[in-house]
Amino acid sequence: MCHGVLGTVQVTAPALAGQYADVTYKELRDFQSGQRQSAVMQAIIxxxxxxxxxxxxxxxASLPLPAAAEKTRAGEGPDATATxxxxxxxxxxxxxxxxACHGQLDRKGAAPWxxxxxxxxxxxxLQAFASGARRNDINEQMRNVARQMTPEEIDAVARYYAAMQ
Known part of the structure; x- marks a missing residue:
């Protein structure tokens, strides 16, 4: 099972434990309607x-948030570019x-933690949004942001979030 009963982190599938219910519901509906593509998810739901x-x-959403997926190295803080x-x-x-959308500063509707x-x-x-392969973002917000990011910035931001809870 990709997400597991406890919804904890898998490398290629999102951790669902503690995720906002409206976010998970939207993604499930998007998979069901075909707006978001995944042969596995579409078949399951x-x-x-x-x-x-x-x-x-x-x-x-009722499950506790998982621990950070990855740890920063001892003595190493978050990447300055990512921050x-x-x-x-x-x-x-x-x-x-x-x-501004994903927490810490604010939360906008249907934006995941x-x-x-x-x-x-x-x-x-982020790469899927940048290439247009993923298209279920509201008003193309994520596609517009991700297209402006370099591959190095995408990796740095991904590591930043992976290291936090």
Whole structure:
């Protein structure tokens, strides 16, 4: 099972434990409708009712947040570039602060909590948004941000969130 009964971190699948119920519900609906692509997820939830999707989302939200997926090395703080992008963004490149939607500073509707996800998963999602392979973001917000980020910035931001809870 990719997410596990406890919804904890898998390298290529998101940790669902403690995730906002509205986020999980939206993603499940997007998989079911085909707006977000995954042969595995679409097959698993194809016949599920709306109530089933809601119940799954509420169940995973009730679980405690997982520990950080990755640890920073002893004596090493967060990457300065990642911290700047997360907390301040880069207005000159039209990159909003990640924390403005994903927590720490504020939370916008249907924006997931990213802390504790694996860096590999987060980087893959940012790359998918940047390339347009993932298209279920509201008003193309993530696609517009991710397209402006360099591969190094994507990796740094992914590691930043993987190291936090």
């Amino acid at each position: 194809a016949g599920r009712s709306d109530q089933d999707l809601h119940d799954l989302a509420v169940y995973y 700047r992008l997360v907390m301040q963004g880069d207005p000159q490149r039209n990159i909003a602060p990640c924390a 990213l802390g504790g996800q694996s860096a590999a998963y987060l980087a893959a999602q």
